[in-house]
Each structure stands twice: as C-alpha cells, then as structure tokens.
Amino acid sequence: MFGLRAFLWIASGAAAILLLTQPVSVQAQLSLSVTVIAALIVVWMIGRGKLARQLFLALASFSIIRYVYWRVSYTLPPASDPVGLTLGSMLLAAELYCVVILVVSLIVNADPVKRKPQKRLPDDVLPVVDVFVPTYNEDEYILATTVAAARSMDYPKDKLNVWLLDDGGTDQKCNDKDPIKAEAARQRRASLQALCKQMGVIYQTRARNEHAKAGNMNAALAHAKGDIVLVFDADHAPFRAFLQETVGYFLEDPKLFLVQTPHVFLNPDPIEKNLRTFNRMPSENEMFYSLTQRGLDKWDASFFCGSAALLRRSALAETGGFSGVTITEDCETAFELHARGYHSVFVDKPLIAGLQPETFSSFIGQRVRWCQGMLQIMILKNPLFKKGLRPIQKLGYLSSMTFWWFPFPRLVFMLAPLSYILFDVKIFVSNVDEAIAYTLTYMIVNVMLQNYLFGVVRWPWVSELYEYCQGVFLSKAIVSVVLNPRKPTFNVTAKGLTLENDHLSELAWPFFAMYGLLLTGTVVAAYRYIFEPGTGNLMLIVGLWNTFSMLMAGVGLGAVSERKQPDRHPRLTINRTGLLAVNGELARCKIVNVSAGGCAFHVEGDLPSALLEGDATNARLIVDAIGDMTGDGSLPLILLRSDEGDRKLYACEFDTMHPHEYFVLADLMYGDSDALPKFLESRRKHKSIWAGTGQFIWWGIVEPFRAVAYLFKRFSASPSIEEPAPTPEPSTIWLHRLAAKANDGPPSAEHKAQPQKAGASSKSA
Incomplete structure (x- = not known):
C-alpha cells in the first residue's frame, strides 16, 4: 500500500512538472x-x-x-x-x-501548531525547578529586578531555586593582571553576594571564564539538583504565571527535553527606534516566534533560543550539559538532544519581558554572533549527516542555518x-x-x-x-x-544604554x-x-x-541615523490599583504604566493635602498585590505633578530601592501575564501591500535627508568647545507626553531618563 502511494505521488509530481514546464508564447x-x-x-x-x-x-x-x-x-x-x-x-x-x-x-510553516493552555496542576506533582540567570556585566538593578521576578513566580517555594550565575566575578576576573579590573571584579562579586543573600537567591561563580555562557551554566549544573532547569537571560524578567503555563508539559511526555517560549521586548531595536515603528509595527522577531517556531513545533523541531526556556536536567546530563562547541549554545544543545530522540514544545504565549540592543552597532554585534554560531553548527555538525534526526527535523535545522547566507x-x-x-x-x-x-x-x-x-x-x-x-x-x-x-568567540551584547543626542551610528x-x-x-x-x-x-x-x-x-x-533615547527604562502599560501615601495621608490611585525606574498613575478622589501644598518629600506607592510580596508592599517615590488638571495624572521615579522592594516592583510589573499579549495584539494589524509599499517609499525619500542632517551636525560640532549633555530634568513637556500616552496600549521609551540604580542601597546619575 505504501509503495503504491509513493508511486502515485511521484507520478503525479512528474506529470505536474511536465505540465508546468511546457513552452508557451509570451x-x-x-x-x-x-x-x-x-x-x-x-x-x-x-x-x-x-x-x-x-x-x-x-x-x-x-x-x-x-x-x-x-x-x-x-x-x-x-x-x-x-x-x-x-x-x-x-x-x-x-x-x-x-x-x-x-x-x-x-x-x-505548512501547519503551525497552536497549543492549548496548560491546566493548573496540584503542587505535590510539580517538579523541582532550578532557575539559572547567567550574568556577565549587567547592572545590579537589572539583576535584582530579574531575580525578584523569578522568585515571585507562581510556584511552590520549596520547589523553586533561583541561581545568579556570575561570570563577571570569577576567580580569573578577580585575579586579573590589571589591578583596576581585578578590583572591579572583586567589588562586583561582593556586592552580588550580598544582594543574593538579601533576596534569597543562590550566588554561583566559577574559577575561569571558559566556554562562555554554556560553560557558566554547566558549572551550575554540577550543583543543581532540580528536575527542570529554567534559563533566563539577565535582562529577561518572567511574568508570574510563567511556570504554570509551561512546566506541565514535562509531566505529559518523559522524552520531552525543552519547552521554549517567545522572547518579547519592552524597548525597540535600533531600526524600530530610528524609524519610529515600535508602537505600530510588529517587531522583526515576531514572525520567527509566532509562525516559524510554531511551524517547527509541528515537526518536533522547535529549538532552544537561549532564554525563556525550560530543559529537563536528566536529558542535559546525557550530552554533558549545554553544548559549547559553537557560540550558539542554545540551538546546538537542542540539535544534539533532538538527535538523541528527545522532543521539544513551543508555547506561543509571551511570558517574559526583555531588553533589546539600543544602538545599531550593538544590534549588529548580536546578529554577527547569531549568524556565525548557526553557520558553525552547519559546518561542524551538518544536519544532513546527523544520525538520529528525522528528515523533516534535518530540513528544519537546515532552514534555520541556510537562512544566514x-x-x-x-x-x-x-x-x-x-x-x-x-x-x-x-x-x-x-x-x-x-x-x-x-x-x-x-x-x-x-x-x-x-x-x-x-x-x-x-x-x-x-x-x-x-x-x-x-x-x-x-x-x-x-x-x-x-x-x-572554530575561530568565533562569544561576545556579550550591550544593553541598557542611553543615547543623549541624535547622531549617526559609527557604522553608517x-x-x-x-x-x-x-x-x-x-x-x-x-x-x-x-x-x-x-x-x-x-x-x-x-x-x-x-x-x-x-x-x-x-x-x-x-x-543607522540614531535618534536620541535618554531613557534606560521602557515602560509597560498595566491596569493595577494601589494607594498613594504622602506624609501619612492615603489616596486611592490607578497605576497605568510601570518601568524599572518609575511609574505613572491617576489619583482617584481627593488629593492628599501635602500634595496640594507642594510637599511630597515622603511619598510611597502601596501596591495591591497579586502574588506574595515581602515587606510592606510599597515603593519609594519621587513625585512629579502633571499639568493635566482634573485628570490628576502623576508621573514618578522610584527613589533608592532596597532589595526587598524589588519584589514589590516585580509583582507590579510582572504580575499580570496578559499585559504583553495585549500589547502585541495592538500592533498586529494586517498591512496591505499598497499601504506597506507606500510607507516604504516614503521612508526611502525622507530618511536620507535626516541622515544628511545628522552628518552635517557631526561636522559642524566643534570638539574643543562641545560640552557634555546636561542630565535631563523633570519638565511639563515630558509630563504632557506621558499623559497623552498614559492610556495607550504599547510600552514606550519616550519618557524621562531615570537614575541608574547602581546597587542595593546606592544610586548614581
């Protein structure tokens, strides 16, 4: 029967080709x-x-x-x-x-899979999860936000261990020949150790920086005892429901090694920022995560993308941990485990919020690493000759690798x-x-x-x-x-940068x-x-x-004409309630957006008398909790009054934050797992060929003029008299802009620069 079916397919295909290749007149x-x-x-x-x-x-x-x-x-x-x-x-x-x-x-993409949501499972059947947060040179406030969000996930606390894997404080770094670098590494190690102790997180470093991120995680695997390893990049903070939406798949299939979720970002990539499309156009990676990974999932070929993914520890043990022959340890690891007969699942729901490179040069650096790593796998471990992979899996991996040509x-x-x-x-x-x-x-x-x-x-x-x-x-x-x-090496992508002025990229x-x-x-x-x-x-x-x-x-x-972006902290639109406390007085408020550096809210009812008198020196925001929070559930504020009159819209920065307050921030920012899907849905509107072509032609006409203007600005500036750009100050201009956008769906980078949180109890401009 199978032979007859194959014959009919071949015969019909040959007949179609003969028909399609018949010469005809023009x-x-x-x-x-x-x-x-x-x-x-x-x-x-x-x-x-x-x-x-x-x-x-x-x-x-x-x-x-x-x-x-x-x-x-x-x-x-x-x-x-x-x-x-x-x-x-x-x-x-x-x-x-x-x-x-x-x-x-x-x-x-013949038949992309859309998986049904997982049912909530009893706590006693859930596996133990070790959360790995690898870090190299990220700022401490980013790490504090991520580990707080990881610890705040809706999961039994006795089955959840969070590890901060510090490759910036290794013995090798602390004993660097350069005394300045060595001292910086020692200070980083001491500071992160103290932070982890206060936040209930396991601090882990190692002797030498070998095999980059893969080596860092493999060093932690030797100490972790959980059934499942969950990996988050240092700037990928999970929403509260992450584990409830994903971990159950491992109980359904003992040969499942991977559950991957999409990477979604709160800030635009440089092309989105410079063309101003972030709030209205789907990001470049949405096609990959919303269609390609789902299409690969149909053929049991969706692969590990380095973060926002769970992996079975026993499966990793079979291959000696995370693969590190190439600089894309994620895809290589999935490649090896698929070849051993293990399966993968892709869950098409955004459950983390991350950061993208802000500058065009860092964006290119990131893509160079991806490109070289995928081609390394293709050359050193060609899928065509990999035993254990089914033909459709080989095709899936080849499609992801040959794309980079x-x-x-x-x-x-x-x-x-x-x-x-x-x-x-x-x-x-x-x-x-x-x-x-x-x-x-x-x-x-x-x-x-x-x-x-x-x-x-x-x-x-x-x-x-x-x-x-x-x-x-x-x-x-x-x-x-x-x-x-074998020459390419792993380079960390710079993120969390600020751009104080419009300028041309150095790669322009x-x-x-x-x-x-x-x-x-x-x-x-x-x-x-x-x-x-x-x-x-x-x-x-x-x-x-x-x-x-x-x-x-x-x-x-x-x-490549970089627009200024003074803000390090893109905001996420939310819908939460809380209390504004000012000098002992309380006022109900509706919180409309939040970032790692501040938030905005509408005051409901009468304003506290201290605000009417212009005194807001002791203000805190008390958050109505979704999950479990430590402390009193409040955040220290530096208030900025809006000029919107009856709307009573206030914008604020968070004042110096202590470690326990990051749990409050995590609950506020990552408590509602529907926030990001709503944002993505708001900009996923079909763009017709005519409208898209018209938009593209318009860009092609006007953008060269902007680039030339930046070019003249560069040459007209005199380095000898140029002064440093002043630190942006609170202004009614920003407040008006924030008020105008407060009820919009998408997050935005268009608000005031926040002070960098340099540590658990210090702040520097």
Missing part, C-alpha cells in the same frame, strides 16, 4: 500569470481557512515554478559573453537561493542593475514583454504570497530592509567563519557609500533613457529596479 504566459493573480485575489477574499490556504499556496507555487523554469532555461547570457555569463550566473544563484528558502519556509543574495540584488546601467553588461537576457510576463508577475505573486502568510506579523519589504542593514556587515563575518569555523559610512552609488546609477539610467538612442524600455526597467534599490538604501540610512 502572450499566453502573460494571460496565464494574470489569471493566477486574479485567482489569488479571489481566494484571498474568500478567507484564510485551511482549504483556502492550500489553494493559495498551490496557485502561487504554479506561478513560481513557471518563472524558475523560464529563468533557468532562457535568460542566462551566452558563453561568448564571459563577463555577462559570470555576473548573470551570480544573479541566478541569488534568485534560486531565495526560491529554495521560500519553499523550505512553506514546508516548515542571505547577505550575499541581498547585496547581489542591490548592485546587479549597475552592471547594465554603468557598463552595458547584460546579465539577464530578456525583452520587455518577457520581463513583464514572467518576472513582474512572479514578483507580484511572491509579494502576495508573503503578505498573505505573514502580513499580520511582518509589513511588506521589512524583511528585505533588515537583511540589507545586516548584510553589509554579516558578509565579512560569514567569510571569517567559513575560513575558520557603508550605507552612505551604497546610497551614493545607487543614486548615481539612477541618475545615469535616467540620462541614458532620455538622451541615448537605443537604450529604450530595457533601460527604463533596469533603472526602476535600481531606483527601488536606492529607496531601500535610503531607508537603511534612516536605520
């Missing part, structure tokens, strides 16, 4: 392509059910296969033109790479038109009618397909923008890892060079089309292609 191909596009529109209007989805994919695949066949068979330059043939082959290879990635993506195709697409515009080298043999019948319709179908599948979590052309912005730098990193796969210069080159190409193409006889419509088409590349480069200039 006019017939155009009619066929237009018919397919019309059918896609009809299916789109019908709906997005399973049948409609399959029909849409089938129609789109028909158009793509027709284009690929024509492209490979008829469009390469002849051997008599070796330059054109070489460059044309490079362009064709780039296109085929994209088609392969698209096909694999369609297979992976994108810099080369992306740069080829950007630069290819210049070969014809500047040097008359034809790398694509086609007349205008063929280009419209095959290439243009293929591009339309491709854009429709991506928008149909991913439009809720990815705006049109945003993937191409991120690939371009990264590709300029990742290409060098790829060459480095190919030449020496290649983007100016690319934009200038493509602008030159557009000008030359326009000149040749108008004034040179014989260039005709082909020059027009190639010129339009180059102009779109120029617009892409223009948006890239906006991405």
